Amino acid sequence: MENFDFHVTTDIRFGYDRLDELPQVLNTFGKNVLLVYGGGSIKKSGLYDKLYELFNQNDNHVVELAGVDPNPRIETVQKGAQLCKENAVDVVLPVGGGSVIDCSKAVAACRFVSGNLWENFVLKRSYNGPALPIVTVLTLAATGSEMNGTCVISNMDAQIKLGVHGTSLLPKVSFLDPTNTYSVSSYQTAAGSADILSHLMENYFNATPGTEVQDEIAEGLMKTVIKYLPLALKEPDNYTARANLMWASTLALNGLVGKGKSGSWSCHAMEHELSAFYDITHGVGLAILTPRWMAHILDDDTLPKFQRFAEEIWDVKGEEAKRTAEIGIQKLYDFFVSCGIPMTLPEVGIQTEENFEEMGQRAVAHSSISNQGFVPLHEEDVVSIYRACMSETSFV
Amino acid sequence: MENFDFHVTTDIRFGYDRLDELPQVLNTFGKNVLLVYGGGSIKKSGLYDKLYELFNQNDNHVVELAGVDPNPRIETVQKGAQLCKENAVDVVLPVGGGSVIDCSKAVAACRFVSGNLWENFVLKRSYNGPALPIVTVLTLAATGSEMNGTCVISNMDAQIKLGVHGTSLLPKVSFLDPTNTYSVSSYQTAAGSADILSHLMENYFNATPGTEVQDEIAEGLMKTVIKYLPLALKEPDNYTARANLMWASTLALNGLVGKGKSGSWSCHAMEHELSAFYDITHGVGLAILTPRWMAHILDDDTLPKFQRFAEEIWDVKGEEAKRTAEIGIQKLYDFFVSCGIPMTLPEVGIQTEENFEEMGQRAVAHSSISNQGFVPLHEEDVVSIYRACMSETSFV
Incomplete structure (x- = not known):
């Protein structure tokens, strides 16, 4: 820590x-x-x-x-x-x-x-x-x-x-x-929850060792959002669902899960370029990017954290490590799909790859993802992640 | 909530x-x-x-x-x-x-x-x-x-x-x-961690519905303490262990796990009489009381929370509900024993039951446990719990 x-x-x-x-x-x-x-x-x-x-x-x-x-x-x-x-x-x-x-x-x-x-x-x-x-x-x-x-x-x-x-x-x-x-639309409710989850995941997937307090709180808040978002979509005036989503959103970004860690947020840096170029909904951009980012950086070094994520958040059991991690990423993707979030860039109006190189340059220039990310991302990584967002993806 | x-x-x-x-x-x-x-x-x-x-x-x-x-x-x-x-x-x-x-x-x-x-x-x-x-x-x-x-x-x-x-x-x-x-003795380290766990459990075992955020955070902090207390006892100058115990102790009682819930703390009310009459170490008193209190109040109504406690905190699986709950209580007791905490009242110098009735009266008078506890406790309940603390106990 x-x-x-x-x-x-x-x-x-x-x-x-x-x-x-x-x-x-x-x-x-x-x-x-x-x-x-x-x-x-x-x-x-x-x-x-x-x-x-x-x-x-x-x-x-x-x-x-x-x-x-x-x-x-x-x-x-x-x-x-x-x-x-x-x-x-x-x-x-x-x-x-x-x-x-x-x-x-x-x-x-x-x-x-x-x-x-x-x-x-x-x-x-x-x-x-x-x-x-x-x-x-x-x-x-x-x-x-x-x-x-x-x-x-x-x-x-x-x-x-x-x-x-x-x-x-x-x-x-x-x-x-x-x-x-209560009156927030299904689309904005889901996008908002994707934003909460992203704040938690950006801090959770981090290279600082010995941050169990922060990681446990992040897991708890992720599980809360995953439990209550479907209920809020089904029953928009369910007080318990709305209350837990609201308090989780506040605690996800008040320092509790991020303090004590160093490093840079990767998906937000990439999403800010999407929003800046195409003015898309922030939470939707994050939902689209996150599983592709995870798949891009999954390797022997990052495997233990992705395995823990799959086991603790998605209850994946009984598979070997790499497959456990991949199933976890797939479950995150499927969860977003099930909540009605458009999960490709063309679905939010981004039909071509024409700006991806410039956006990749800027994502690196406007942030520290190339040297302080969970896994450092360079321009070509960002472009590759954007490209993976152009069509539906399977992670397993 | x-x-x-x-x-x-x-x-x-x-x-x-x-x-x-x-x-x-x-x-x-x-x-x-x-x-x-x-x-x-x-x-x-x-x-x-x-x-x-x-x-x-x-x-x-x-x-x-x-x-x-x-x-x-x-x-x-x-x-x-x-x-x-x-x-x-x-x-x-x-x-x-x-x-x-x-x-x-x-x-x-x-x-x-x-x-x-x-x-x-x-x-x-x-x-x-x-x-x-x-x-x-x-x-x-x-x-x-x-x-x-x-x-x-x-x-x-x-x-x-x-x-x-x-x-x-x-x-x-x-x-x-x-x-x-680093220089805190094993005994005080263990007693302090028992105090942290007690703060978390006093809030966790509570009748207010719909408090998932608070319960998830409480579970996360409990797991952190249970992970790092044995390491701190083994390696008193392990920074990661000490850092996680310290931050968990602070967050356990700053409102994060207690706000949004009503009700009264039961074990603290009972322990305050032990300390007032016998000046024992607060955390040790809590460790002795808590498993007996749990066993005393375990019934059909409280079973779901105790089952969740056993499954989430102690990873108890594959048993029927009541036995799952009982194993969870046993594991808490065994954990305290394994950390060197004296787990009976005679071990901390309380050899007779002579003051238990007066202490029971006072525990009820000085608190709201008789009407706002997770399960209301009356004088006879408190005396019964004190008595159960006089000898080693098996909960399964």
Whole structure:
């Protein structure tokens, strides 16, 4: 186990009927609120009206940043930061999933950043400056952004999607009400769960020795997601399923399973290029890439961890080691298929391989996968993995 | 899953060679430090000298509260609070295990409490007042006190041991260096691990439905302890073993496995009477009680959880349900025996049953085990469990 710091101060309010606590929370920061949300699903679900009832009772001055895209854009961040300056915003309130929260983190910081925000904030990758306080209301179990200090922002003109980390970006309070995810579509529920699983697998498949605590927690959270995603798809308003998916999503990326390990995430680096070039759903991109990545790096060195993954997560028994590992990868693939996730790139609109070489170069350039990955990946590895995603695959 | 708040702000500095960061941490609170420690093991290990080297470089004014007992006493708390007042202490620095940290929490709060501290602090059970900031240097993997807001204080005259909880009691920073546990004796290492396992089992055996995240994490941490305790006993300076035990101990009681569940802890309530009457080692008391408690409450209703415990933790396979559960309990008992823990009350000096009825009354009176336990326990149940601890037991 490597040395690490763990300091995650977000105040989690988990459960149903907690929103009455929101006014008191907002008031600790001030009356001027920037409400950030996405495509309007919070209006359909009734959450928007509930919020305004609370704002009105509470004499909040609310400014809105609406229409935040999945893979949130630097232009939206710019607009939000400007709104904060013009309206003396005291607190940023994202109501949505990871994209809305990520965008809000960038807005909260960029309120204090001048000049070109892409250059002066995103390209720095690490932010040490101040930020407005952030209070989140989560409506999608996926990214874990509600309890960490990272945001991922896209520049669609330059086709670049990059993460920025900063202590001040950590939300002060996050409201996690599983009933707010009842109305999430099957597709987004499955994609969100694929994102959770990816966060767990990116940390689990890692070369740092002696990290049993982290690995056991990762396995436990993976098993929880695999148990409850099918139930949430079948019964969208099953509280137990939604609650376990939500809490698993938060814990999957708050440091519990990643701290104490060094190394680089491979699939996220490759997926960020897919999203940047083709604006596909992040979790779906990860689901497509992960089994092919696993098959690509399976060798004598990585075999023990893949064998453990197959045995502990997929209950594969009685086969020799390599076949056990392969069956595990197949079961992951089949699980994603069974949850309705499109598992090839053509199914998400990527019909040709024309950009793969450039994307491979960029995946390596924008990350440390070529020297710090579980298995280092070079441009040709990335291209080969992208190519394997072009058609249905069998791993056994 | 029940509604819950999770807000654990302790700044964890995990790993070796982190103590150079201590002066900077202390300085954020002030120059006047109350150093709290136990029986002097930190002098033997060299930690005491290292600390004074840092204090001297840093111009700290240090007052000492030394000789804190296991099962820390209210008299020691009184003395420490007085020292804080007389010396304008800015920050309390416990260097030790759970007893030293618990005592320090009480001292940090009682600095601001007047009158009879037993009545005005401990008997309140919940503390909403201010406390001096607490920075811990952990030297024993056991209680989890380094990352929660609870302390347990004893009144040996009245033979009462009670827990107090308060937000301000949460340590600000905790230094978790596994090498500081290399010198812990086999007996204390095993007792500490029994305490960790007990925290996990007290939360795991619980009637709240739909808590898969918490149960999976509890199982993962149990498996970690069961894997690494024998290695730590065999190789006291095995870093991986000590690191995993230490991080597991912290996570076992920081809310991760207990939040989202309601109910009462049964074995701790019974053990607190053992410690209060006989001043035995807390973790050993828990190890002795737990398998007998399990056998006492095993019935058709509790069977599924005990079966899962046997299968997941002890890999019991191919037996019918009740026998599976019984083998699981036996394996827990055998594990404690194999780690050198005395597993009967006579072995820890309790030769007669004379106090059991009074202890049974008190265990019920001082806790909510009679109405909120996994299975409610009344006075006669507690006495019966104490009696079962008087001799070696077979569970299958």
